Amino acid sequence: MSDPLDLEALIGPGALGYFAGGAGSEITLRDNLASWSRYALHPRVLVDVSERDLGTTLLGRYRPHPVVVAPMAYQKHAHEVGELGTAEAAARTESLYVLSSQTTTSPPDVARAMEAVAPGSDRWFQLYVFRDRAVSHDLVVQARESGYEALVITVDFPVAGWRERDRRTGFTVEHPVALNPSGPPLTTEQLFAMHDPSLTWDDIGEFADAAGMPVVLKGILRPDDAERAVDSGAAGIIVSNHGGRQLDTTLSGIDALVPIAQAVGGSVDLLVDGGVTRGWDVAKALALGADAVLIGRHLLWGLARGGAQGAEDVLRQVLAELDSTLALLGCPAAADLDASYVGPRAVG
Amino acid sequence: MSDPLDLEALIGPGALGYFAGGAGSEITLRDNLASWSRYALHPRVLVDVSERDLGTTLLGRYRPHPVVVAPMAYQKHAHEVGELGTAEAAARTESLYVLSSQTTTSPPDVARAMEAVAPGSDRWFQLYVFRDRAVSHDLVVQARESGYEALVITVDFPVAGWRERDRRTGFTVEHPVALNPSGPPLTTEQLFAMHDPSLTWDDIGEFADAAGMPVVLKGILRPDDAERAVDSGAAGIIVSNHGGRQLDTTLSGIDALVPIAQAVGGSVDLLVDGGVTRGWDVAKALALGADAVLIGRHLLWGLARGGAQGAEDVLRQVLAELDSTLALLGCPAAADLDASYVGPRAVG
Amino acid sequence: MSDPLDLEALIGPGALGYFAGGAGSEITLRDNLASWSRYALHPRVLVDVSERDLGTTLLGRYRPHPVVVAPMAYQKHAHEVGELGTAEAAARTESLYVLSSQTTTSPPDVARAMEAVAPGSDRWFQLYVFRDRAVSHDLVVQARESGYEALVITVDFPVAGWRERDRRTGFTVEHPVALNPSGPPLTTEQLFAMHDPSLTWDDIGEFADAAGMPVVLKGILRPDDAERAVDSGAAGIIVSNHGGRQLDTTLSGIDALVPIAQAVGGSVDLLVDGGVTRGWDVAKALALGADAVLIGRHLLWGLARGGAQGAEDVLRQVLAELDSTLALLGCPAAADLDASYVGPRAVG
Amino acid sequence: MSDPLDLEALIGPGALGYFAGGAGSEITLRDNLASWSRYALHPRVLVDVSERDLGTTLLGRYRPHPVVVAPMAYQKHAHEVGELGTAEAAARTESLYVLSSQTTTSPPDVARAMEAVAPGSDRWFQLYVFRDRAVSHDLVVQARESGYEALVITVDFPVAGWRERDRRTGFTVEHPVALNPSGPPLTTEQLFAMHDPSLTWDDIGEFADAAGMPVVLKGILRPDDAERAVDSGAAGIIVSNHGGRQLDTTLSGIDALVPIAQAVGGSVDLLVDGGVTRGWDVAKALALGADAVLIGRHLLWGLARGGAQGAEDVLRQVLAELDSTLALLGCPAAADLDASYVGPRAVG
Ligand SMILES: Cc1cc2nc3c(=O)[nH]c(=O)nc-3n(C[C@H](O)[C@H](O)[C@H](O)COP(=O)(O)O)c2cc1C
Numbered sequence A, B, C, D: 001m002s003d004p005l006d007l008e009a010l011i012g013p014g015a016l017g018y019f020a021g022g023a024g025s026e027i028t029l030r031d032n033l034a035s036w037s038r039y040a041l042h043p044r045v046l047v048d049v050s051e052r053d054l055g056t057t058l059l060g061r062y063r064p065h066p067v068v069v070a071p072m073a074y075q076k077h078a079h080e081v082g083e084l085g086t087a088e089a090a091a092r093t094e095s096l097y098v099l100s101s102q103t104t105t106s107p108p109d110v111a112r113a114m115e116a117v118a119p120g121s122d123r124w125f126q127l128y129v130f131r132d133r134a135v136s137h138d139l140v141v142q143a144r145e146s147g148y149e150a151l152v153i154t155v156d157f158p159v160a161g162w163r164e165r166d167r168r169t170g171f172t173v174e175h176p177v178a179l180n181p182s183g184p185p186l187t188t189e190q191l192f193a194m195h196d197p198s199l200t201w202d203d204i205g206e207f208a209d210a211a212g213m214p215v216v217l218k219g220i221l222r223p224d225d226a227e228r229a230v231d232s233g234a235a236g237i238i239v240s241n242h243g244g245r246q247l248d249t250t251l252s253g254i255d256a257l258v259p260i261a262q263a264v265g266g267s268v269d270l271l272v273d274g275g276v277t278r279g280w281d282v283a284k285a286l287a288l289g290a291d292a293v294l295i296g297r298h299l300l301w302g303l304a305r306g307g308a309q310g311a312e313d314v315l316r317q318v319l320a321e322l323d324s325t326l327a328l329l330g331c332p333a334a335a336d337l338d339a340s341y342v343g344p345r346a347v348g
């Protein structure tokens, strides 16, 4: 991870605490990073790897690679270009972009920016189902009308996570948010209080019906919930502990992926996130059953340091590492990665 | 844990050593804290968690939450208000209070203070069975007459623990103790020498009969002892290594809980303690079979820093964390927590 | 372990390196200390522990406790009183004393000193079988004639261990050794070269026959060797990696004990050593099948700091800790310790 | 490992980064060193070890010991004598020498130097199969004509490893390389780009046929690849992750050896490398199924510090440690080491 001192000077202690922090004592935050090294790679030799194909298929659409930009709130606090920076980086690298419903740039503006860079680039919209359903519905309408192809409903945020850094710094969101563009600035407490803690599987069904888009559920960590998601008609599942920001000491995404892939692998798209910083992390996720991987903070530090270009540099490095990993694993097609390339031996 | 330097200035090195210290090389003391992170949480999503119920049932009585104040000796050494401070904090937060038989405030005074704050608040009395049975009996009489509802007989103190900090600091108890209110000040050696090392299951039976109160046995770490406790008519068991203060390198409370719950779960109330500092520790204990959890030092530092208010702040924080945990675990009722919410993966 | 700086001032870097050091990178040396904490204690409650009996039986003779002084060479380098210091400490604490054949005090002098302190005190003699058998035989004769009751033949020293500290400090033995009392001072290389690397089970048989004393084999780490020792008529086995001084990365004594006790437990006396510093270490050894435990360096630091009194203080502390452990384990008789008191959970 | 500061002064940061560095975050680099300590030695006693035989058989030829010099590129960057230094050290210690195809000294010059020191000394030639097959064929011809006895084809380098130190230092090879002796200096990028990523098992077959020498495949980590190597007629396999320089978080050589020895042990010679610095590492490798062990960086630091003599000192120390290990393990013949001498207990 990047040097926080450096970032503190760039974006201030409040934003840094908000972006870098995790829930409680940040045990899960640290474990997210550490967990990848518990899986050792078992490379194969003497395979023709002169051509590598990083491609994966998500929601039936072929994508040139499995690296996805995670939805992250309030990106104008990381860099003045905000979500436009990460979105342009995604468009330039053919990365699927997921826009947070806590975006500080409107969904249509993000869509336009991506299309300007790369016509036909695609993006998904992340949704929190708020107490005031109208707010969520408005966002969905905006997203659908500006060409977002799927709805990522985040289900691990019935209430705000237990984030002690924010209490210490007193961080508040100072940029207007898309869900309340003209209203008065909202405190983080007000923003978090919008989340509906009474949300159930039934609501998801309704929302999915209304959305007119495939629905992906984000924030699942248990095989039984994954099965339920499949039964509910979800087109995809993002195995995630929300970057360790919600409940401390939950298991890591990659540890959760294995039993979930066993339970529902194949019947639905599987994505995973949490602590991904390296191309070989991505390869492990795929080998263990994921179809794609989301990257959060690692990308955000790129945005903070260098705007769109900084974010793009991060994505290009991860993609180059993944490309190198495929070559060195003797598995030229990312889609062919399977559990035989990963062993249980802890390293590091 | 709190910054010891800070506390040393507040309460002096002798009291700090006595309160913070553990037996031997303090391996168990440290493991008590670390052990909670060996259990990872497996949250469930899309459960209506708009209303949370932290309630538990102890000795047949519904209690609004499972956090219990552990019996701790000589609290006037932590703050001049002594036991009244923790007792008032308990009463204000509807926490069950367990008064130590090494209290520096008399049982009736504690009872009165709690009733003044919260009429009907309940409390238990912790008992050491001393060589001189009369001393113990007098305490029981005082406790019964001032409305303590159960007797917690601590069975892990046949002799004093091996505490090297106390030898270094030469700590002695300078406040009169309730069991010898008007007598001359007793040294810790004299106080510890009062404990009866010949105590057996038979004595417990007698004491229980005489007490006219339900008896809870505190300090059990083995399934066979737990079974014996049930056979002996105990109404509850506190799985505990006495905060790592008695015998170094014993297993931790939470590690001991699992086989004990398997052996006697359901037939008797189970409580656990040792190193609890977070609401999610409490949730894990419940998921693994406990009905309630005792908090010791974590609360004591609150008392030392801010008297009754400081202790109350600690309890409120743990309760808020537990409330948040229930929401984020997708288990709105504490009583519904079960082993499916906890996995064996080590984190941290 | 004691502060080496301190000791360096007392005894000089050469002697300190020799005494404190281990083979190679000292991985086994460190693991010897750490290994005890991998076994957690499981105390039992409500047992009458008012009387504790630390006694054990070794070679058919009841001994008041299971703590044995390990044979250690060249003790005059630790303190001018040399072996007389540790021997007197042993006699005063009724500890079995094992005199090294690399002693800087003669076996009869050690015997006389012990008898003076405690008539009837007993001791064993540790033997290296040298290339020049006459040297070893002379030592045995001396030992037998001055009342040593058993011969501890050390079998893990066919060649010198790989000790890098000694090379760095250039340590040499400056005191006359009993096996060459009047000869010219021998270098450590000369002393080590006396060991016979061709020693086999047959030689042991011969030596045992000639000794006219029970034979205990020291330095066994494998169950098959333990079985062979029993077949060869050994009266006892000391499970030991020689304090981590011979071959680095061997397993620890306590880890080796468990399978050895399974293989030969009961048919022969079992002792274990390596890294013992606490009474609860001793209790674990007994619970896992040992009849007694040897203490090496921990005692030596006592000798270095305070001569006979310093060594005695160490022994008394370990015995007091063991006594406390028996009380707190609810197992008043050391001889009754069994595997139920120890669990596999790592602590620390 | 040696003190890098020291080495930085000797050879400069660029060369040090190139030699010492590993892929990615260097997790595998560190694990290579750590992995040896996960295997504990179980010594046997009372075996006549007065004569030790370190010998092993490689490609049907008896060799006096199992320590092999690993092929390492660009050795003139470590010391001006370059490959001649390590080759002479090998010849003087009867160590098998493997010359890198990225040598900065020509194969005939290396052969001549070795013969001058020790007539009849043997050596193998390591080959990368380049895109331009002619380059590789020329090297093979040179090697065969100057008496190299086997071809070590390295198969774990289809593309360059992900080496971040080299990017930071901007290291470039400044000495002419044997594969392009008279041409203009090549950048590391150019050198690495010569590797053929389309290499498959078929190419190996062809190369082996043309070589007229036994072929050993270097860089295998999976049992299935090992089986395929045997089927392809390889005479030997080097289990290796290339010193952690290719793909980060791969398993270590010694961890990979165990299942590979199970799969193909006996049918082909097995060598292993990665992190070997001690004679007891070598003994563990042999006990777990290897016939010999390669040493890379540990030797290189000797070369850097003291040229041929420095490299020789390192080899002599490892051989002396191995000799000592055989004595202390009670296994006088290296060829008799088996799994009974190694247990699974982690030490360190
Ligand atoms: C600053 C920040 C804001 C986030 N905001 C959202 C959000 O609005 N919606 C959402 O579903 N997830 C959000 N997440 C979670 C991410 O989508 C993702 O799950 C997580 O960051 C992955 O872990 P990583 O940061 O270690 O890569 C946020 C994460 C961070 C770090």
Ligand SMILES: Cc1cc2nc3c(=O)[nH]c(=O)nc-3n(C[C@H](O)[C@H](O)[C@H](O)COP(=O)(O)O)c2cc1C
Residues within 6 Å of the ligand: B018, B019, B020, B032, B070, B071, B072, B073, B100, B101, B102, B126, B154, B218, B240, B241, B242, B243, B244, B245, B273, B274, B275, B276, B294, B295, B296, B297, B298
């Ligand atoms: C300073 C102190 C005094 C204690 N005194 C008593 C006591 O008098 N009676 C008793 O049963 N337990 C006593 N205990 C043990 C506690 O009841 C409880 O088991 C333990 O503190 C729990 O561990 P924790 O401090 O890590 O929360 C004491 C603990 C401490 C820290």
Ligand SMILES: Cc1cc2nc3c(=O)[nH]c(=O)nc-3n(C[C@H](O)[C@H](O)[C@H](O)COP(=O)(O)O)c2cc1C
Residues within 6 Å of the ligand: C018, C019, C020, C032, C070, C071, C072, C073, C100, C101, C102, C126, C154, C218, C240, C241, C242, C243, C244, C245, C273, C274, C275, C276, C294, C295, C296, C297, C298
């Ligand atoms: C300085 C020193 C000298 C030793 N000399 C001998 C010896 O002469 N004969 C022997 O059998 N063991 C000898 N040992 C090994 C001890 O008997 C014993 O096995 C070991 O020290 C136990 O480990 P500890 O030091 O961690 O307690 C020696 C150990 C030390 C530390």
Ligand SMILES: Cc1cc2nc3c(=O)[nH]c(=O)nc-3n(C[C@H](O)[C@H](O)[C@H](O)COP(=O)(O)O)c2cc1C
Residues within 6 Å of the ligand: D018, D019, D020, D032, D070, D071, D072, D073, D100, D101, D102, D126, D154, D218, D240, D241, D242, D243, D244, D245, D273, D274, D275, D276, D294, D295, D296, D297, D298
């Ligand atoms: C600086 C350096 C250069 C290397 N060059 C080569 C090479 O040219 N060919 C090859 O097959 N392996 C090469 N290797 C890998 C070694 O042969 C060997 O597998 C590895 O160094 C063993 O790990 P160790 O350095 O920890 O002993 C190189 C290793 C190093 C450190």
